[in-house]
Amino acid sequence: MKNRIERIKSVAKMNKELELWIKETEKKGELTKVIEKANEKKIEPMGKCEICGKRDAKFVCIKCHRKVCSSCYFSILGLCKKCISKEVVEKWKQDHPNWKN
Template identity: 40%
Template sequence: MEEHGVQIEKDTEDEEPVEGTCEICELRDAEYRCIRCGKIACMSCFWVMLGICKECITEEKMKELKEHYF
């Protein structure tokens, strides 16, 4: 993979596949893994641009993001 003209290797050996039901809402299929707590989460329970689940984001940060983007 290349980023900003620099060749980078994505290390996926240590990553567990994301399979199963979201550990946050327990309703939808999980698609992501939180980089903070390691839980698997669905799109509704995960902040893709931050890489963290909604349980790991602070109330203050969530308010700031909602004001800025929504």
């Protein structure tokens, strides 16, 4: 979990809205709880993806709580593509080639 928090904070430096959400969530002392809850999968995604509407939802975004499919979700971060763009994630992955370790 510590690694996921570090990854989210790292990518947030490239996305001001996400950075603000992290700061506000940390200030409330809830960032770890939010990520733990997402890891426990207490919210069972059902139905179609709330972004594309085409595929079955398999994940829940830790920020906006949308139920999304794997194509609309970045599992390394726990965020959907409405909360963080693919371009930002790709740039972050280039800057952090060893993110899986």
